[in-house]
Amino acid sequence: MKVLISDPIAEDGIKILREAGLEVIVKTGLSKDELIEELKKGIDAIIIRSATKMTADVIEAAPSLKVIARAGTGLDNVDIDAANRKGIVVMNCPGGNTVSAAEHTIAMMMALARNIPQATASMKAGKWEKKKFMGREVNGKTLGVIGLGRIGSIVADRAKGLKMRVIAYDPFVNPEQAAKMGIEVMSLDELLPQADFITIHVPLTKETKGFINKEKFDKMKDGVMLIHCARGGIVNESDLYEAMVSGKVAGAALDVFEQEPPPPDYPLFKLENFICTPHLGASTLEAQKNVALAVASQVVDFLVHGVVRNAVNMPSVSAELLPTLKPYLKLAEKLGAIQAQLAEGPVQEVHIEYQGDVANLDTKPLTVALLKGLLTPALREDVNYVNAPIRAKERGIKVTESKVNTAEDFLNLIKVVVKFPGGENLVAGTIFGKKEPRIVQINDFRLDAIPEGHMLYLMNEDKPGVIGQIGITIGEHGLNISRMHVGQDPAQQANIILLCVDKPVPEDLLEKLKTLPPVKMVKPLELV
Numbered sequence: 001m002k003v004l005i006s007d008p009i010a011e012d013g014i015k016i017l018r019e020a021g022l023e024v025i026v027k028t029g030l031s032k033d034e035l036i037e038e039l040k041k042g043i044d045a046i047i048i049r050s051a052t053k054m055t056a057d058v059i060e061a062a063p064s065l066k067v068i069a070r071a072g073t074g075l076d077n078v079d080i081d082a083a084n085r086k087g088i089v090v091m092n093c094p095g096g097n098t099v100s101a102a103e104h105t106i107a108m109m110m111a112l113a114r115n116i117p118q119a120t121a122s123m124k125a126g127k128w129e130k131k132k133f134m135g136r137e138v139n140g141k142t143l144g145v146i147g148l149g150r151i152g153s154i155v156a157d158r159a160k161g162l163k164m165r166v167i168a169y170d171p172f173v174n175p176e177q178a179a180k181m182g183i184e185v186m187s188l189d190e191l192l193p194q195a196d197f198i199t200i201h202v203p204l205t206k207e208t209k210g211f212i213n214k215e216k217f218d219k220m221k222d223g224v225m226l227i228h229c230a231r232g233g234i235v236n237e238s239d240l241y242e243a244m245v246s247g248k249v250a251g252a253a254l255d256v257f258e259q260e261p262p263p264p265d266y267p268l269f270k271l272e273n274f275i276c277t278p279h280l281g282a283s284t285l286e287a288q289k290n291v292a293l294a295v296a297s298q299v300v301d302f303l304v305h306g307v308v309r310n311a312v313n314m315p316s317v318s319a320e321l322l323p324t325l326k327p328y329l330k331l332a333e334k335l336g337a338i339q340a341q342l343a344e345g346p347v348q349e350v351h352i353e354y355q356g357d358v359a360n361l362d363t364k365p366l367t368v369a370l371l372k373g374l375l376t377p378a379l380r381e382d383v384n385y386v387n388a389p390i391r392a393k394e395r396g397i398k399v400t401e402s403k404v405n406t407a408e409d410f411l412n413l414i415k416v417v418v419k420f421p422g423g424e425n426l427v428a429g430t431i432f433g434k435k436e437p438r439i440v441q442i443n444d445f446r447l448d449a450i451p452e453g454h455m456l457y458l459m460n461e462d463k464p465g466v467i468g469q470i471g472i473t474i475g476e477h478g479l480n481i482s483r484m485h486v487g488q489d490p491a492q493q494a495n496i497i498l499l500c501v502d503k504p505v506p507e508d509l510l511e512k513l514k515t516l517p518p519v520k521m522v523k524p525l526e527l528v
């Protein structure tokens, strides 16, 4: 078995791979064509960090590749859909570099506040510009943390040690749990004008791409300082440039960039109050040792022992059980994803009831798949089929399960109740035939819906002409409806409609649908 290491990892990891009898080829800094050539030489596993881009065409061109392993967290450089199509396992090792990334953030904040990089450059140029580099204390200042996950929480903890007031925006965290850490969770609109320093720790997703833009800079306090060590693309860098030139932002520290490395004429390089590092958040001896050891032992477990750990696209189930569990795993993950997208606030409790045939199976992997579906909209690649229960626990989500031998009107049923502040939702699904997942209940509404692709969930008054009105509005926005499921609740004189559409639902269509008088509620659901 051959392992290609295409980005530098610590020697300790390479040693583990060799000791397990694997042939290790270390070739870093490859161009795309060189990478494809290497992969064609019978490579079974590739170990990458952030520089190697595993795009669809690279993955397609790799004839024997079985696993893509990320020595670190972020998987935005891997086309997971392309890996799924080829049955390639994608794994990462989240957690190993968390402390390093958090410490780097604090280092950037202090360097920014005290002009350390600029003063170093000035002294090395033979100057002594004591007056020029007047700094600021962080003591007593407000730090706004956007994304209170693993890294954000450690940054918050360290900032409290520096006697800062810490406020946070993260719609998926439990505010009570954050309050125990002395962190006040609030809306972004409340956070932006209050923070003296803002630090970003969200993953790069469809929702967070370009998230920190002109509109957000305009709402920030005058003279705010921004630290960004999460992922390039979250901050709109040309809007940041404008905000710095105008003086709105007094200083910015970036570790990650829209383009890595940035082009030589990169505008932000021209600004004195801009400091930067070349994606060094995880570059410590400790983090690199942690992730190299973790990634190497995961690759050995997979190639030598057939055990999958920390995969983002495959659950850990034995080969014999997998065919029976597979349809239920898919259903459970979709139920979790629907619940996440319907919840009107951070999820606090999940109760899963397995009924009928499915109650007689090992339901542990199903609960894990469900939690993965539930947490993926918030955590993306940072949640996988192994760590989903831990991540749910970390976020203070109470998970309970029960089993019943009979399944109401079905042979099998998975019923999920999710509670969030001020409400709860029930979603139930079944497997029709041997493998077809169906959603059969949402709250009081009975229906029969195939959960897949881009969907729209609407609740409307049950009266003539409404469905036509909705259909016309969707058509006017250029979307094609491929399937429609209607559920009725005569008691409430209301319908729910689940529509499958051919592309993601644009914001303006959602806004337009909300203005139709019979429409009581509308939500997009992504079940790709």
Ligand SMILES: NC(=O)C1=CN([C@@H]2O[C@H](COP(=O)(O)OP(=O)(O)OC[C@H]3O[C@@H](n4cnc5c(N)ncnc54)[C@H](O)[C@@H]3O)[C@@H](O)[C@H]2O)C=CC1
Pocket: 073, 074, 094, 095, 097, 098, 101, 146, 147, 148, 149, 150, 151, 152, 169, 170, 171, 172, 173, 201, 202, 203, 204, 207, 208, 229, 230, 231, 255, 256, 279, 280, 281, 282, 283, 377, 378, 379, 382
């Ligand atoms: N600079 C570097 O070398 C490193 C960078 N990273 C980056 O840091 C990111 C964060 O890492 P972790 O803290 O381990 O991830 P995490 O998954 O523990 O935390 C991310 C947090 O962001 C929140 N979130 C998601 N979408 C949001 C939104 N739209 N608005 C507000 N909050 C949102 C989630 O609820 C979660 O609490 C990673 O995704 C990775 O891109 C990670 C390691 C090293």
Ligand SMILES: O=C(O)CCC(=O)C(=O)O
Pocket: 049, 050, 071, 072, 073, 074, 075, 097, 279, 280, 281, 282, 283
């Ligand atoms: O491997 C690195 O240097 C970057 C780490 C990182 O960004 C991650 O783990 O998401």
